[in-house]
Amino acid sequence: MKFNPLSNDHxxxxxSMVSPDRFSTGVSILDLHAKDQSAHSACxxxxxxxxxxxxxxxxILSYANRNRIPLTGWGSGSSLEGNPIPVCRGIxxxxxxxxxxxxxxxxxxxxxxxxxxxxxxxxxKLRHTGLFFPPDPxxxxxxxxxIANNASGTRTVLYGSTRDYVMRLVVALANGxxxxxxxxxxxxxxxxxxxxxxxxxEGTLGIVVEATLRLAGFPAEYSAAVATFxxxxxxxxxxYDLKRSGLNPAALELLGPECIxxxxxVDHLGLNVAPTLFIEFHGATTSQLSEVLDTARDICEARGCxxxxxxxxxxxxxxxxxxxxxxxxxxxxxxxxxxxxxxxxAVPITAYTELLAAxxxxxxxxxxxxxxxxxxxxxxxxxxIAGRRDDPSEWALxxxxxxxxxxxxxxxxxxxxxxxxxxxGKRKYMPTQHGAALAWMKQVKTLFDxxxxxxxxxxxxx
Amino acid sequence: MKFNPLSNDHxxxxxSMVSPDRFSTGVSILDLHAKDQSAHSACxxxxxxxxxxxxxxxxILSYANRNRIPLTGWGSGSSLEGNPIPVCRGIxxxxxxxxxxxxxxxxxxxxxxxxxxxxxxxxxKLRHTGLFFPPDPxxxxxxxxxIANNASGTRTVLYGSTRDYVMRLVVALANGxxxxxxxxxxxxxxxxxxxxxxxxxEGTLGIVVEATLRLAGFPAEYSAAVATFxxxxxxxxxxYDLKRSGLNPAALELLGPECIxxxxxVDHLGLNVAPTLFIEFHGATTSQLSEVLDTARDICEARGCxxxxxxxxxxxxxxxxxxxxxxxxxxxxxxxxxxxxxxxxAVPITAYTELLAAxxxxxxxxxxxxxxxxxxxxxxxxxxIAGRRDDPSEWALxxxxxxxxxxxxxxxxxxxxxxxxxxxGKRKYMPTQHGAALAWMKQVKTLFDxxxxxxxxxxxxx
Numbered sequence: 001m002k003f004n005p006l007s008n009d010h011x012x013x014x015x016s017m018v019s020p021d022r023f024s025t026g027v028s029i030l031d032l033h034a035k036d037q038s039a040h041s042a043c044x045x046x047x048x049x050x051x052x053x054x055x056x057x058x059x060i061l062s063y064a065n066r067n068r069i070p071l072t073g074w075g076s077g078s079s080l081e082g083n084p085i086p087v088c089r090g091i092x093x094x095x096x097x098x099x100x101x102x103x104x105x106x107x108x109x110x111x112x113x114x115x116x117x118x119x120x121x122x123x124x125k126l127r128h129t130g131l132f133f134p135p136d137p138x139x140x141x142x143x144x145x146x147i148a149n150n151a152s153g154t155r156t157v158l159y160g161s162t163r164d165y166v167m168r169l170v171v172a173l174a175n176g177x178x179x180x181x182x183x184x185x186x187x188x189x190x191x192x193x194x195x196x197x198x199x200x201x202e203g204t205l206g207i208v209v210e211a212t213l214r215l216a217g218f219p220a221e222y223s224a225a226v227a228t229f230x231x232x233x234x235x236x237x238x239x240y241d242l243k244r245s246g247l248n249p250a251a252l253e254l255l256g257p258e259c260i261x262x263x264x265x266v267d268h269l270g271l272n273v274a275p276t277l278f279i280e281f282h283g284a285t286t287s288q289l290s291e292v293l294d295t296a297r298d299i300c301e302a303r304g305c306x307x308x309x310x311x312x313x314x315x316x317x318x319x320x321x322x323x324x325x326x327x328x329x330x331x332x333x334x335x336x337x338x339x340x341x342x343x344x345x346a347v348p349i350t351a352y353t354e355l356l357a358a359x360x361x362x363x364x365x366x367x368x369x370x371x372x373x374x375x376x377x378x379x380x381x382x383x384x385i386a387g388r389r390d391d392p393s394e395w396a397l398x399x400x401x402x403x404x405x406x407x408x409x410x411x412x413x414x415x416x417x418x419x420x421x422x423x424x425g426k427r428k429y430m431p432t433q434h435g436a437a438l439a440w441m442k443q444v445k446t447l448f449d450x451x452x453x454x455x456x457x458x459x460x461x462x
Numbered sequence: 463m464k465f466n467p468l469s470n471d472h473x474x475x476x477x478s479m480v481s482p483d484r485f486s487t488g489v490s491i492l493d494l495h496a497k498d499q500s501a502h503s504a505c506x507x508x509x510x511x512x513x514x515x516x517x518x519x520x521x522i523l524s525y526a527n528r529n530r531i532p533l534t535g536w537g538s539g540s541s542l543e544g545n546p547i548p549v550c551r552g553i554x555x556x557x558x559x560x561x562x563x564x565x566x567x568x569x570x571x572x573x574x575x576x577x578x579x580x581x582x583x584x585x586x587k588l589r590h591t592g593l594f595f596p597p598d599p600x601x602x603x604x605x606x607x608x609i610a611n612n613a614s615g616t617r618t619v620l621y622g623s624t625r626d627y628v629m630r631l632v633v634a635l636a637n638g639x640x641x642x643x644x645x646x647x648x649x650x651x652x653x654x655x656x657x658x659x660x661x662x663x664e665g666t667l668g669i670v671v672e673a674t675l676r677l678a679g680f681p682a683e684y685s686a687a688v689a690t691f692x693x694x695x696x697x698x699x700x701x702y703d704l705k706r707s708g709l710n711p712a713a714l715e716l717l718g719p720e721c722i723x724x725x726x727x728v729d730h731l732g733l734n735v736a737p738t739l740f741i742e743f744h745g746a747t748t749s750q751l752s753e754v755l756d757t758a759r760d761i762c763e764a765r766g767c768x769x770x771x772x773x774x775x776x777x778x779x780x781x782x783x784x785x786x787x788x789x790x791x792x793x794x795x796x797x798x799x800x801x802x803x804x805x806x807x808a809v810p811i812t813a814y815t816e817l818l819a820a821x822x823x824x825x826x827x828x829x830x831x832x833x834x835x836x837x838x839x840x841x842x843x844x845x846x847i848a849g850r851r852d853d854p855s856e857w858a859l860x861x862x863x864x865x866x867x868x869x870x871x872x873x874x875x876x877x878x879x880x881x882x883x884x885x886x887g888k889r890k891y892m893p894t895q896h897g898a899a900l901a902w903m904k905q906v907k908t909l910f911d912x913x914x915x916x917x918x919x920x921x922x923x924x
Binding site: 105183 | 641643706891
């Protein structure tokens with residue numbers, strides 16, 4: 001996709017569509033919208049606009065479309081696969097001024113929100129209602145970004161991903177139309193389900209301007225445990241056993257010893273440095289949870305668990321999950337001289353042990369620095385691999401290792417991306433993973449965005 | 463949409479694509495594929511074929527497409543809105559010979575099935591595994607039909623609808639291509655979600671030839687209760703209270719006294735003839751469920767519940783739910799001289815009481831025979847209204863009442879169809895419910911089926 005640079009006339013017209021304080025071509029502002037939290041190269045947009053209303057968004061899209069100007073939505077820049085990097089430059093729409101929670105319909109378990117709302121802020125606002133929005137990617141992601149990416153996280157094993165919580169959606173289309181989809185009823189069999197095309201489309205089909213989210217009841221009780229294992233394989237097999245047990249954990253995370261060591265060092269957690277499972281259960285009563293934890297302990301110990309610490313208090317649980325969520329940043333900070341490739345693949349749970357073994361087999365012989373983080377209950381693994389910035393051949397090796405492992409995950413019946421999206425880094429796997437379906441995805445893209453202005457360069461291989 | 467009748471050459475060619483014993487133009491066979499269980503008028507297809515493989519289906523579609531022959535998929539004919547009635551005639555593909563459960567991957571909680579599998583047969587086959595496929599439309603529906611219709615039922619309030627259980631799908635497209643979508647991983651953010659376009663599209667975008675279904679763990683324990691109320695309004699308000707309580711019922715059904723009387727008469731259930739809630743809970747232990755039932759009783763009694771019978775045994779529970787599932791047929795059998803209009807709308811739970819009140823207000827003044835059945839936990843109501851066959855003006859009144867109530871449900875933020883689909887009967891409401899989105903649905907239809915051969919006359923108003 002080839003686009004021409006913006007002219008002064010374009011810029012003047014765009015400025016007039018918002019207001020001078022919501023328009024910037026300043027270099028520092030452009031730099032802030034040039035990269036996400038991945039290792040993908042930065043690319044500055046030509047202009048950043050901060051819309052405040054859906055009609056402003058629609059008008060800007062219509063203008064961009066008529067003038068063939070690339071346009072990319074921007075939440076908080078917390079994505080991990082280059083998803084919002086404006087590789088064809090053009091306009092970035094920053095949604096930080098569209099961050100209102102319009103209404104919480106507590107008694108319908110629903111909230112109407114603008115795309116710039118940070119999900120933690122929504123959950124903070126919901127605290128007194130006993131409801132929450134479950135998907136938890138960890139970083140301070142916006143709802144718009146989460147919808148664009150079908151974000152998920154540690155609680156997805158029980159609660160599902162963002163897709164499962166979008167009931168109604170308003171998107172601005174490339175032609176400037178505002179398209180409303182879905183219903184506030186909790187079920188429907190009426191017409192084609194267009195919403196799910198937009199969820200996970202990474203801003204390439206339309207730009208979310210409002211969403212009605214389904215909320216879940218906050219569990220009456222919850223309880224967490226930490227289980228230590230002699231090997232990653234033993235921990236992985238336990239994940240599989242726990243999944244089969246029907247205990248329905250609300251979180252089931254596997255961390256390699258190198259992750260634990262780092263978390264201990266940064267947050268003084270005092271955990272055993274070994275392959276470790278964090279397990280959380282949600283339930284109605286403490287006595288029920290206590291039974292569940294007893295069963296979980298038996299399952300862990302049958303696989304050689306050397307230390308099982310159940311019944312973590314709220315404070316300790318929160319401390320561990322905070323450290324878990326911060327791990328990505330910790331790893332980068334701990335290796336300032338390295339670039340970190342953050343792999344994100346998911347496989348059926350029966351293939352999980354094999355995938356972890358393949359990962360060990362790939363990284364160990366090369367002595368690459370690596371960290372194994374896993375939303376294990378979903379068979380979703382993030383292998384973070386470090387390559388020295390000043391050593392292009394090591395970085396090439398890191399990429400080659402990653403490529404073999406992604407192909408392995410696909411061969412195991414899995415997916416090239418469990419939750420980080422395709423962005424830039426996973427485009428090359430799309431033909432292998434989707435086969436003929438990719439051409440149909442492309443036709444859907446052409447239907448909704450015939451000039452290809454929306455987040456160009458993403459999802460589809462060049 | 464205008465199609466020409468099939469020529470003898472067409473019929474000969476179609477016969478050669480299957481085999482003589484899987485081809486029929488016999489009148490009695492055509493009649494068996496001319497109507498579903500709704501009151502919509504029958505319309506005979508011109509030929510019925512029984513494909514046995516995905517490639518046969520693909521080849522037949524390709525032929526039909528090249529020759530502009532209408533083609534409609536057929537599961538078990540149990541739908542309730544005219545969905546598979548071949549109103550433009552042409553070919554019906556009957557999937558009763560593609561009814562193999564290909565593989566149950568018990569340890570991945572998945573099964574690969576052909577579209578002609580009856581869902582009760584799948585669950586019977588799964589019984590020893592401790593897993594089940596939760597959506598339960600009641601009738602002996604096929605998986606293909608359930609996917610086409612996004613079917614749901616009494617358990618949807620806890621387990622969701624068919625859409626939530628389709629991980630991977632193979633469909634035959636109008637052009638004869640077999641399109642495979644989805645993944646066996648339990649989560650994915652890879653590319654556009656095409657699957658959900660096909661789920662609920664009523665065979666108008668493609669024909670399902672294989673599906674990978676997600677399975678759920680069968681609950682360790684379950685318990686049911688019957689609660690009797692002095693009025694439908696009191697029962698409806700209790701539904702709302704139970705939903706807010708966070709008790710997460712696995713079924714929450716409201717039946718009017720006329721339904722109870724009929725069930726008693728046919729199945730000798732001995733229930734109180736009054737507005738009644740059937741409530742079911744699933745859980746890990748009996749002690750937990752016993753606490754939950756105590757709380758449910760308190761909630762019911764606070765709304766004036768006159769009789770609360772908890773702790774139904776398995777046999778009694780099954781008897782009641784069997785009668786519940788058979789109600790549709792019982793009603794028709796009980797009124798042989800009437801046609802029954804089966805309304806199916808859903809609203810947000812806060813609007814549920816208002817919707818029920820509007821229904822009473824509409825039917826009462828006219829003295830129309832009516833039955834109120836409701837998947838109340840989802841705000842989904844089926845008001846069955848009877849009109850004498852020999853009295854066109856009464857049937858017109860029934861239709862007018864229904865129309866006002868569907869418009870009311872949409873105005874309350876709900877949907878024209880909670881689970882029966884659009885079929886023939888709900889087409890006229892699509893512009894009101896979907897607004898501008900309907901034109902985009904039409905464009906999606908044109909993309910996948912440019913000649914409009916797939917189940918023509920459905921979903922879109924004329």
